[in-house]
Amino acid sequence: MKAPETDEAFCQWYEDCWADRDEVEYPKLFGAISEEVYTLDQTDAMQAWLESDLAAVKELDPNWGGIGVRVAPPSPEYPYWTYVTSGLSNPFTLAPGEEVDGNTPSGLGYEMVIHTTEEAQWPVLRLLDMAAYNLVCARPFAAGHRYPVEGTLTGSESKLTGFVFVTDPSRPSHFQLESGKVELLTLVGVTKNEMAFSRSNGMDRLMAKLVSAGSGYIINPDREQVQL
Template sequence: MSFLEESWEEREENSYKQIFGDTGQGIFPLSNEILDRLNAKSIDPRWLTHGVFKCPPTEQRNTWAYVTSGMSNPWETEEPEEYSGLGVEFLMETENEEIWAIEVLLTLMGYNLLLANGQMGDFPSLDYGHRVPLALSESIKTMMFVHPVNFPSNFSIKSGSVDLLQVVGITPSELEVAKKTSSEEIKERLVSNTGGLVTSKERESVV
């Protein structure tokens, strides 16, 4: 296998199964449709190999977990580096099995790939603390990126380190407080009030 293939396999077959357990029946791939919806000026065919795994609850976790796979592929190198590829993958938790969670992560991954490719202007790639407008409902209108609490914040594969950014949906009032204080402040209030970072379409604001 090539360096790319070995790194890819290590992430999906070793790291993900250690972190998430069962990664489901296969990957839900990123599509041209989602990238077109994001007004992609051009689409790298390699992006269409990226996707999301849907991981059912385990003995250690009663939530469903969804995780992207592909942004940490070392497409451009044959040697280990500090960070593998873009150095990130995204994670979301839900109480029940939810198809919309896959769509949310695919959309955010597509957006991040376009950011990294310079197609969204002079803006940095998505990172901890960032907030992206993406409405699930009248009460949950923004996706916030934070350090996980029930999963490791990073893992390593042969091509380098990968940060796990957890995505959690927040309310308009939570967004306003996050702007005045920080995303970390809202994260701490969510964990304190709800016990974790589960995303749902409907919940009461914690501020």
């Protein structure tokens, strides 16, 4: 199929794809989603990466400002907090009239998810900063990647100093929009030694140890390092 050819029709199609993800797919995947959206244009994350040595663009795309983070509070089915980016899979890589293949990625082709034991602000700030990094530095993530942070995940007392990117077996690995395919990348918080263990022994072995220890795919910033 082709994306709509006129600017007006394309903008409506773009908005419809966005709404389909946030209002149809996300509630199926995560339960009820809070109305509030935390967006990139409410932070200086994009400007900070633009001024860094890693920047791959010279100016910011206006389509990026509305990309943000949605929050799903605990529910009987999912008794923990979920934070998920909204917009990295927007079809901002397409132009009116271009061919759309449902098997190709929509936008960057993924959205990032963090599950936590308690409500907190740090998952929102981390996801916004990492989304800005993806867009401004043109460095996309994928399952199997590792991402150390400066300090700790929370910015305060915690032994977790980075993320590993995995596929959560409790949910589909991807969903489909008219604009293409979207993967779900779940970010799991790890210690420095756990991240090193995943490099040497593989992500599956690390996740098996985290699941066995009781933390699994849900981040508890206060947890101790697992036995490696």
